[in-house]
Amino acid sequence: MTGTQGTAPTATGRTVARRTVVAAAGAVGLGAALVACGSDDSAESAAEKPAGSGGTDDGANGDSDGGSGGQGEVLAKTADIPEGGGKVFEDKGVVVTQPAAGEFKAFSSVCTHSGCTVGDISNGTITCPCHGSQFDAADGSVKKGPANKPLGATAITVEGDSISLA
Template identity: 60%
Template sequence: MATESLHPGSGPARRTVMAAAGAAGLTAALAACGSGAGDGDGGGADASSGSVLGATSEIPEGGGKVFADAGVVVTQPTAGDFKAFSSKCTHQGCAVKDIRDGLIICPCHDSHFSATDGSVKKGPATKPLPPAGITVEGEEIKLT
């Protein structure tokens, strides 16, 4: 079956229309998904660099907080020591939700990660949470 127009000059060839439609669909899909969403590799932070995530007072010592919009979880394993990791579980890309007892916990399949270094403490995940860059300036925690 020919893919070119049967009537020259009557408009773009079917091949051109299909290629353009495919490219537009791919662009829309990538924009909707965001960087690394749901791919299971942990992705990275989605917020722009230098943006303020929150205040140090929001992060309890020995615990943490998930900043869902930024795709980051920030922990404070010991007083004044702040760590940040991707909030996407490396098992299947679910967002981690809970930080307790020094662990970052994924609700989808119950993977547990260290709040200190992101390492896997309980599977099914086999890869650690990727680190995210943050700076602490006064009371502000910023994504770098």
């Protein structure tokens, strides 16, 4: 009886030691945990990737000089971005801020903590609604955790009263 104790039959009829089954289940669980933990890396990658580079461009190819999906697309008018605040363009993965009068900045809208989209932008601070991380609207740096990495800068151009992806 010791040869079959602690074994389980497989689909092929062979028996597998409980230790093997537990080890395999642990490996699967570890893989899932690593994928879940990888969300911070994914957020960082998204933060470092310029908005509008790749993916769909909602038909904006004709508006760009190089045809690189969304490049040159007008996001907003300068009057749409409040001083000390900003606006999130979730579909473009970017948040545009106006930290001081006439000064416009853009960052990834993906929080570097858990990959949520940032929300409120006021009083010079970009806030993530998921866990309360706060970022400086002027440079994307972390003002308050749990995030520990800044929002990645996104290139924009301001021509006249139009703000566009660079």
